[in-house]
Amino acid sequence: MAGPKTSTAATSKSSPAASPSAVQSLWQAYTDTTPSRLKLIDAFLVFLMLSGVMQFVYCILVTNFPFNAFLAGFGSCVGQFVLTASLRMQVNPENKVEFKEVSPERAFADFALGSIVLHFFVFNFLG
Amino acid sequence: MTWLLKSLPLLVLAAAVQASVLTLQSPRYTITSPTATHPRSEPVSLVEKPATPVVLGPADTLKLSFQVVEKDDGKGVQPHQTFLRFYDESTGEEGIQPIRVTSGGKAKFELNMARPPASLPPTSPTSPPLKVSLLLGSFAHSPAKFDLFELSIPASQPVAQHPDEASFHLLPEIQHTFRPEQKLPPRPVSAFFAALVLTPWVVLIGLCATIQPTVPHLFSPRILPFTTLLGAFEALLLWYWVDLKIGQVLMYGGVLAVLTATAGKQALGTTGAWRTGSK
Numbered sequence: 001m002a003g004p005k006t007s008t009a010a011t012s013k014s015s016p017a018a019s020p021s022a023v024q025s026l027w028q029a030y031t032d033t034t035p036s037r038l039k040l041i042d043a044f045l046v047f048l049m050l051s052g053v054m055q056f057v058y059c060i061l062v063t064n065f066p067f068n069a070f071l072a073g074f075g076s077c078v079g080q081f082v083l084t085a086s087l088r089m090q091v092n093p094e095n096k097v098e099f100k101e102v103s104p105e106r107a108f109a110d111f112a113l114g115s116i117v118l119h120f121f122v123f124n125f126l127g
Numbered sequence: 128m129t130w131l132l133k134s135l136p137l138l139v140l141a142a143a144v145q146a147s148v149l150t151l152q153s154p155r156y157t158i159t160s161p162t163a164t165h166p167r168s169e170p171v172s173l174v175e176k177p178a179t180p181v182v183l184g185p186a187d188t189l190k191l192s193f194q195v196v197e198k199d200d201g202k203g204v205q206p207h208q209t210f211l212r213f214y215d216e217s218t219g220e221e222g223i224q225p226i227r228v229t230s231g232g233k234a235k236f237e238l239n240m241a242r243p244p245a246s247l248p249p250t251s252p253t254s255p256p257l258k259v260s261l262l263l264g265s266f267a268h269s270p271a272k273f274d275l276f277e278l279s280i281p282a283s284q285p286v287a288q289h290p291d292e293a294s295f296h297l298l299p300e301i302q303h304t305f306r307p308e309q310k311l312p313p314r315p316v317s318a319f320f321a322a323l324v325l326t327p328w329v330v331l332i333g334l335c336a337t338i339q340p341t342v343p344h345l346f347s348p349r350i351l352p353f354t355t356l357l358g359a360f361e362a363l364l365l366w367y368w369v370d371l372k373i374g375q376v377l378m379y380g381g382v383l384a385v386l387t388a389t390a391g392k393q394a395l396g397t398t399g400a401w402r403t404g405s406k
Contacts, residue, residue, distance in 0.1 A: 036340050043334035050327035058320045065309045104402070105395035112391070116360050120380075123368045 041088045045081060052077035072125040079118045087111040130174050130273075147197050149204060149263050149271045152232075154193035156276070161186050171275050180256035180277035188239045189278075195232040195263060203232030208264035211236060213248055213257045213278065220248035226261075240280060249283045344401075353394035356387040 034042070055073050064070050090099050090107035099107075134148065154171035158181070169177075171193070183189055191211075195204050211224040224246045228234040238244070248257065256277040263271040311317065344350050360383055367376040 036338055039338045040335065040340045043331060043338060046334065047327045047331035050330060051324065054320075054324040054327065058324065062312050062316060062320060063309075065311060103399060105399045109391055109395055112357060116357075116364075119361065119364050120367075120376075123364050126368065 035093075038088060038092060041084060041091070045084055045088070048077050048081045048084065052081070066127070068125055068127050072122050072127075075125070076118065076122040079122075080115065083111055083114045083118065128174065147199065147268045149195055149206065149265065149268050150198045151261070151273060152194040152196045152201070154273075154275065155191070156181065157190040157192075158183065159188045159190070160184060173273055176274065177276050180279045182279045183238075183240050183281070185281045186241050188237060188241075191236040191238075191275075193234055193261075195228060195234065197268070203230075204265065204268065205230045205232055206263045206265040206268070208262070209234060210262040210264075212260045212262055213246070214260070215248050215250065215254055215257055217254050218248075222246040222248040243280075243283075247280070247283070249286045250280055251285070252282045254282075344398075347397075349397045350394045352390040353387070356383065356390050359383060360387065 031039075052074055055070065055077065059070050059074075087107055087110075089095060090102050091104045151171075151173060154173065155168060156171060157166050157168040159166040162184070169181075171191075181189070195206055195209070196202060197204055205228050209226045209228050211226055213222040213224070215221065222244075224236070224244060226234050226236045238247075250257065256279040259275045259278050261271075261273045261275055263273075345354070360380070363371075363376060363379055363383060367373075371379075
């Protein structure tokens with residue numbers, strides 16, 4: 001997941017003392033080189049991660065009382081994250097070498113089908 | 128007289144199945160006591176009960192003798208089973224004593240109160256006299272039971288309690304303690320965390336506003352059916368959550384799936400052509 005995910009052209013290796021500028025340059029490279037569609041997918045991934053974290057925090061701090069509801073909600077976040085991450089991997093033009101037999105359209109169709117099946121199971125479990 | 132009435136069905140049975148009936152010839156009991164000079168001897172009546180019970184002291188000896196014969200021809204019979212039964216009516220305790228009978232049917236039984244047999248049931252000072260009866264069992268004859276007399280014997284030691292007796296009493300009711308019902312947290316807490324869980328939506332909207340993605344071909348006639356059918360699928364699942372049953376959702380989902388597949392083939396084929404053709 002580490003390799004094909006981010007499309008950084010130049011990651012500068014700098015000493016720990018200058019790490020803020022390394023992060024900044026990483027961020028700059030990301031915003032400059034990533035296509036807007038991939039950025040959209042990344043935004044969705046961030047949203048899913050935050051959702052899952054918030055649900056988990058509630059479960060830890062307050063109660064896990066309708067446990068099936070917690071599992072359904074958390075599971076939907078995790079499952080959707082996995083599906084979206086695999087879509088991003090397959091759709092990224094820089095990974096065309098690795099996914100020769102999977103076209104981006106095929107990847108999107110897989111993503112749509114997987115999402116619908118996931119949503120069906122989540123609604124079943126939500127109660 | 129009661130004996131005759133009791134044996135009437137036996138006689139009928141005897142007439143019907145030609146099974147013989149047993150009876151006792153000259154049953155007699157003798158009580159010897161170290162204090163009295165002469166032993167007391169009495170015949171036992173099979174027909175009527177004696178008025179007073181036979182009383183035995185702690186050092187007395189009771190001797191019982193009789194002969195088992197067939198009723199019709201008086202021939203001596205050795206039954207296969209001969210038991211003397213001592214029965215206490217008040218407590219329901221009984222003792223069985225087997226008696227040895229000779230081949231000619233003669234039997235003798237001795238009960239020495241100085242050395243009582245273990246088959247005697249326990250008695251208390253307030254218990255009524257024991258009912259003594261004779262039970263005969265034979266393969267060739269109908270079974271017979273004769274009530275002999277009532278016997279008063281000295282009181283025995285109280286009955287030792289059986290070690291398992293406590294387990295036969297009524298046990299206390301089982302009390303169940305169930306886990307307390309799980310409660311929902313108070314409303315303000317729930318509201319706060321509900322708002323917290325919805326904040327990622329704000330983040331998403333903000334990020335989308337920053338990215339400002341373009342959807343140039345969204346309303347193209349080749350793309351729109353596919354996206355609307357996907358939306359319809361989500362709507363179907365929401366409907367399933369609130370109302371539908373599994374059979375219905377699978378049926379509608381099957382129909383929608385076929386439509387979505389064809390629309391998707393068309394839409395994605397178009398986008399693929401755009402991607403390879405124009406780009």
